[in-house]
Each structure stands twice: as C-alpha cells, then as structure tokens.
Amino acid sequence: MQGWLGSATRFQPSLPSFPPPSYHMPGPGHKKKTKAKAQRPQDAVINWPAAPDALAWNIRAEFICDILNLPAIKSRSALKQIHSDVDAVQRKLDLMYVQHDDLYVRGTVACIWGKLCCDAKLHDQLLRKGIIGKMVPLLRHETTRFAILRAFAVMSHNGSEQAIVQIAQETSEALIDVIDDKKDSDPAAASLCVVILSHCLLAAVGDKEIKLNVASQYPWKRVLKTMLDVLESPQSNVDAWVHAMQFLVGAAMALRSYYLVEPRAPQFLCALLHANNMELRIQGMRGLMRLTILGSAAKNTKYHDPHKLFRAQFPEHITEAFWEHGLNRCDILQHGACAGDYQKAMIQVADTLDLIDLGRKLYSFIYRDELSIMKGGFMDENNRPIQTRLPFLMWDESLPHCAKALRDLGESKTFPVGNMKVSALDMADVLTIKWYLITSRYNDSFNTAVAGLARNPDELYYYYAAGVGQANPELKVQYSRKGLARVKAGVKIPSAKGAMMSIEDNYVRLGLLANSTEHALWLAFDLAETQGHDHAKWERSLALFKIAFNDAKAWTKNAPPDNRNYGRVYLMYIITKLLWEAPTLSADMREFKISRIAYNEPDRTQHRLTVETIRKHYTAGVKLFAPAIAQFGSIKELAGANVPLPAEQEALYAWFEEDPSKHDSGHDVLRLSRWSTDGLELYACSSCGNASAVLRKCSRCGTARYCDHSCQKKHWVDGHKKTCKAVDGS
Known part of the structure; x- marks a missing residue:
C-alpha cells in the first residue's frame, strides 16, 4: 500500500559504496589474528523499489530487513532467529541508521526497533543499547514524527518496569513539546504523545510523594498542565482523554504536592463523581483516596467517660438529635445504666464469691454495651487496689475466671437470659473472647469465635468477634455478612428483662454493619486498583461497593447519634452514596448534613480528608469539567482513536498491532463499561x-x-x- 507522508520530495542519498574487503593468505607460521569488524550493509545507497515518500512504513521496513538479511518480523520463528544473535542484528540496524542521514531510512530503522520491542526480552535488550536516543531526534521532523510516536506507543506497553521508566526519562520533554506544537494541527500525534506519557510516567511515579520544587528528571508541572488541558476540552481525542484520566487517577498519591497547588487536579477527580458512568465515578473516588492517603492519620476511636458525657452541656441541635432518636436508646444512657449494674454486680460478688452468677451477668452486660467491662476495682483511701477474697484484683480480670467456672459446668447446662436459654459453654466462650479483645489477643479471639460457630451458629457475638479479630478483610466481610444474615433470619440477641436496646440498635449488629461496610469498601477499591480488563473483577468490585453502601445506610439509620463510630461510618456512607447516586445529587451536596458535633478536632483519616476534598472542590469541578465528562462518559465503548488517519498511518497501526509472538497483551484496547446491576x-x-x-x-x-x-x-x-x-x- 502506498502511503502519504505530507511531502512530495523524493530523496536519493548519494553516499559512496564500500568496496569488498581483500584477503591475503598468510604464510606458514605467520597467521595473524584480525580484529572483528562490524558488518556493514550490503549497499550504502538504498535503492527503494519506488519513491520513498510513496511507500508505507511497513513496506520500507520489509525492504530494509531484506537488504540486511534479516527475517521479516511476522512470525514467532522470525523472533527466535533474531533472539539467537540479537547483537549482530542490532549492529546491522545501528550501522544502517548511522551511515544514512535520510529520514526515511532512519525512520524505517526506528520502526523496526519498535516492532522488535513487541517482544519483552528484545525490548529491554534494545533499550540498553541506546535506541531511544536515536529515535527522539526524529520527533522534530514531520516526515518521521508519527512513525516514531507509534513505535514509542508499542514500546511503552511492553517490557520491564525499569525499561518503561527509561522511556519516560528520555522522552517526556520531547513528547510534551510535540503536544504543545501539534495539539491543534495534528491531534492524532498529540493523542499518541498523551498515551505514551500516561503509560511511562505512571511507571515512573512510584508510591512515594514527589515533593514540589525538588529537582526532578521529569517535567511534572508541564505534564500535569498538559493532562488537565486534555481533560478539560470536549474536543480532545478519546484515547488521549481516557489515558489522561488514568494518569490523573494513578499519579494522585505520588504527585500530591503538585495536585494541591493546581486546583484543577482535585476538581477533575471530584467532577468524575458526577458522571453518569459508574466506572468513571469509581475512578474519581480512587484518585481522591490516593490523593489523601499520605496526609491522613490512622483512625483513633475515642472512649469517653459516660459520667463526663452525662454532665456535658450539648448544643441544642445535638439534644434534638438525641430526642429524635429516642433518649433512652442513646449510648450515653446505655453506658450509664450498664456501668451502674456492673458496679453492683462486682460489689455483690465480693460478698457471695459466686463466679457463675457473676459470669451470667457479665454475659448479659457484654451484649448490652460495648464498653460494659471496665477496668475498675476496689480501692482504699489512697486509691490503691484492695485484694479481696476473689481470685482477681481488677474487675476486668474477672472474665477468664468466670469463663472457667461456666465452662466446668459442661455444654448441657443452660441458663435463661430474657426469653432465651443460653448454654454455659457459649457464655464461657463469649466471656473468653471479650477478655481476648480487651487485651488485644485478636488471633485468640478469632479462633475461639470460629470454634464457637462450629458448635452454635446462632450465637451472634461469635460473628462480631470473628470480624473484629480477623486481619484478613475478605474474612471480616464474610463473617460480618453471615452474622447479619442470621439477624435477618430472626436470630435474637440475648438480653435481660427490661433491657432498653432492641436488636436494631444493639452494638453487635451495628458492629457487624460497620465491619462489613469498612472492609467491603476496602476490598472494592483494591479490586478496582488491580482489575485491568478483568470483567469479573469489575463485577465483584461493584457488588462490594453495593454491600458497603447498603450496610452504611442501614447503620446510619439505626445507630444512635452519640455512637463513638458515627463519624467514621457516616463518612463511608457519603463515599458510597456518591459512588451510587452522585448524578442525582445537587452540585453543592446540600443533601448531606455534615457538621462537627465533637469538642475535639476529628481525626484526619483518609475518609475524612477525602470527603473534605470533595466538599471543597466538587461544585467548581462539576462546572469546569462537566462538558468533557458528559461527552466521554456517554460513549459505550472506547477503543482506538476517534481522529481519522491517513491511509499510510492506518497501515502502520495494523503493522504494529500484528503480534509475531501470538501473545495478545490486551493493553492497547481501552474500554469504559456501561455499568448495570443486572449481574x-x-x-x-x-x-x-x-x-x-x-x-x-x-x-x-x-x-x-x-x-x-x-x-x-x-x-x-x-x-x-x-x-x-x-x-x-x-
């Protein structure tokens, strides 16, 4: 196929041909070792089969391969041939490049290098031999620019991470120069530059923050501005827009300091949340989570003295929230009532020494209130603990002793708890698990809970403890969901007569919901991070996001407003609600009632910083980027460039996409799914x-x-x- 290169000038180089070397047979005993000489091309003058500007790049490449006695790069056997003596092949190509200043010859050699880089091993070997430095200068010429960009695009999709980073180091400035010069006159070339930059620079950024104004071998400010310009324009190329979006999302953690001084960066990530396309919303939230993680602190759940809370003067709107929920169902009263009963039980056991009776009461307290088992003890006038006839000094140390007393009764022994009967063995295990949890022996608490579930799958505290005590987020979600399913099936929480809290308000159920929300959300983002083109991973990620949203919604509906986890779970509710319903929400997020109801500065967790970033940039981001996002988010399937290419460039695409090793990596296809809940x-x-x-x-x-x-x-x-x-x- 003949191609068009934008120039009608025929160029015939006129370099002298090299005479064949002469050999003289040495006499006996006079054999001398001769230095190996680099093999030269058979003809220094390239006699093209037609005018070079009338030939497509792939035709020229086949012609050069024929001149150099190289196999046509069309099959696996050809690649094996080249692998067998890659140094000799590279010497031929390099000499061909050096000995000719004809752009067609040099561009063709560069295309052959690009084609060879389809093979990952050849890719890294050729890069170590310095081919990038010979290819970059050809970007300045109209004749060779597109061919070189197409070769770089192939090279940026293959090879080791170190090799991809090398491409980023040697090409970034030149590629941005091409974008600045050609974004209007040659959008196809500009699009390829964005694709190459996105792939290579994402490999280069890493996971550590790159500080602002610190010397770097990458032009990060120019890169960020270029990507944002592409994302802001509805006239951008589809390939360029999607790759720029992927860069903004993927580089948010490492380039955090650059994003914070360029408002358009967080604005774009927030604007993605308003897209109709579910995948774009997930990408936007991924970027925001990455942007805030390095500036965040670990969650620090605070425990408040119920007596101090009782005496506190709350603002009017908080008091109204208490009354609206039901004052007797709020944690503050539950804490106070349970603390009083706990003290009475300890005073009574000091007199009776009945550990079985105390164990039954502690079992009931554990279900009533998460903070029911307090350290406490009998103190003298100098506030020093008094040793009684009991086998423990501090009150919380009663748990293992009471558990042993109950366990000695055997599994057949049961006790009434409210309208239910509970076995002594289940009571003992619950007390043991509580002791393990308050002493941070999480593996022991998990193992005890799992053993208890094998015996009695209707003891809800086992599910709660298994979710809390397990480090694996998969198992945390699994046990939490199983516990919630038992609640839905009608399993009740044992409670003493007169207990004020129903199963919906009980911290065990709320803990299952919070655990499920937090870890389903974590798993969903982790899957979204690693899904690639795996449709099954996307579907499972979507299912986990839905679980997190539903459980967070149920938690906020039932939890008392003074619950110590309220802020943490409500933030996750906002995040998941934005993922599922953002397009139906107002641009100023008026649907969320967010106010600070704590006296202390809240913890700067990743979720809190993410929500604060959204509140700050959401409105401006939607206004600035909505036109482009609406256009690209509505495309059902994004694949390839949407700019018409000349015939010879189409042929070049086809030639590079022929995989001689018969391995389809799938990297060069971009798709945005049309999300639904059908699956x-x-x-x-x-x-x-x-x-x-x-x-x-x-x-x-x-x-x-x-x-x-x-x-x-x-x-x-x-x-x-x-x-x-x-x-x-x-």
Missing part, C-alpha cells in the same frame, strides 16, 4: 449476601450461589427449598 446476584451469596469470586452454585436449580455448605444449608431451611423445587419442577 450483581451472580457475585453475592444467596444466604448471607457476601460478595465472592468463588461462590458455589446450587447443583439443583443453578441460580442460587453460596460461600460454603453452611450458607447453603441455612438458605435451604430459610426458604430456598420451595423456590428451588419450583425451578426444578419437582
């Missing part, structure tokens, strides 16, 4: 609702899915038996 049930357990990638299908109906056999058994009893038969027809 969510495929990734959620039909019993507990846990999202998993390894659910087992019901072998009978094929529609229900389960985490394990226990979930399947519970779902069967809870009603699937009827629906499964209906589907099966039996």
